Amino acid sequence: MTKEKQAIVLFYKYFSSSSSSSSSSSQAIERWWEDPKDNVRKLYMWHENNLSSSSPSSSSDKISSLPIGRIKRRHLPLVGRILISTEGISGTLSGSRKDIETTSSNIHDYDDTGNEDNDSSSTSRIFQDVDWKISYESSTSGQLFPDLKISIVKEIVSTSGLVNVNDIPLETGKHLSPEEFHEILELSSLSISLPSIQSHHQQQQQQQQQQTKEVVMIDVRNTFEHDIGHFVDPRTNMKAIDPETTTFSSFEKFCEQNANELRDKKVLMYCTGGIRCEKASVLLKRKGVEDVNQLSGGIHRYLEKYGNDGHFKGLNFTFDKRVAMKPNFATKSYEVVGRCVECSDPFDELCGSRVCTVCRDLVLICEKCRTRSKTLREFHCKRHAAWKSCYFSFLEIFDQSELEEQQRVLRILRDEASVERGNNKNVRRTLTRQINKAETRIREIKEDCHLIDPNAPRRCRSCQEQLGTVCDGKCWGFWKNAEVTSNDDDNSSKVGKIRMRGRRAKQKHEAEMEFLPESTPSTITMPVNGIQ
Missing domain, CATH: 1.10.287 (Helix Hairpins)
Incomplete structure (x- = not known):
């Protein structure tokens, strides 16, 4: 019997009012900004109701009339992460093909006016122009996430408030399709879509000016994502620049330090699904770099088009239990670009049990080096390699x-x-x-x-328990198994758990409390960011 494939959908949407005139969801975005705080609450409750029950309703009026505090956690057919903010929404969901396609359609048809007529104007549907990135996976056993978590956050991609969502359409870089991005790397054309009204001489002159520019690629993902897979320039065999960020909010510092060097170059930037590039390109252009371009749909769409025949080498990190995807599902062999931080041997297997003892970033440590248990009890990432002799958690x-x-x-x-x-x-x-x-x-x-x-036995950096007997090191994030929690837990105990989990969890809790009434149970507080 053939194992049923799991479906995975990635999606995001920025609610930029400055783009409403050209957007197919213009009226809905205008309504959103009339009362964004109430609309965040409505959208949160809509997802809670639709993704928690077997018979979804599309009317936001029905959702808003539900008794606050009566929504209880159930066994869900879907798992994943959804982040909701005044600036937009970002999500990754997994389930059966039927459930994912139905859920994607329901979100797509979300109408904050409560109009259930499917023939209503598309301008009243805020998710009308979302790029739903759906893929299917048959090789993974079990669920890709331990549970379903829906969180209210201040930003779906954190810049500490540096980039306002309404600035994105005005200041973001030029969007390139996978074909255009690939064409530039192939060097067959550095001039994309020259206006037909230009004279032949003007086109030749502009093309010549652009071809003199050096093409530079920037990977705006985290360092551990870059380490196992990245684009490579086919002309120079040089890999894309790694800004060496552990959180996206630190990308602004990279822009400040490198703007002068990048100012006269043609910049191509990319991330997993496109969401981080929207803000990254704004940050770079603000530093005076004008020719900034971004891969529309991210690595995900590029690999759909080119697979192993493209210029992305290695694995694409997925933020779920697949951990990473090969460039082509049908091809078993691929180029290993990752390197063990200890011995530099080819290695690209990331695992939740192998994290930097300083920053808890994922670290590439091969089996040979891990067996040196007496001399290598704790791991250090490349950024903290100089601390190997002096910084230990235990x-x-x-x-x-x-x-x-x-x-x-x-x-x-x-x-x-x-x-x-x-x-x-x-x-x-x-x-x-x-x-x-x-x-x-x-x-x-x-x-x-x-x-x-x-x-003393080695201990888990996350939960402090003994490794191998009490904990396997996969007790956090999407690595962990589903937790069974009581619906009767009071809010005070949950707040205690939030504090135990650290500053980021507390920030998410504060964001939720800003938008939800105090009587709403704080059941969804520590998501693993569904970054794309």
């Missing part, structure tokens, strides 16, 4: 002299961060905390030397 194996040596190196690193150019405040704060942590441990050892355990 200090129980070290004696006093080792801890004092760690403090000495940490202080040197902190002093260097103080004099380096740029804002290293967070780096200095992190190093100071570790110095204090080592000092506390030294005092404990002085009081009781038996606290030192050189044979």
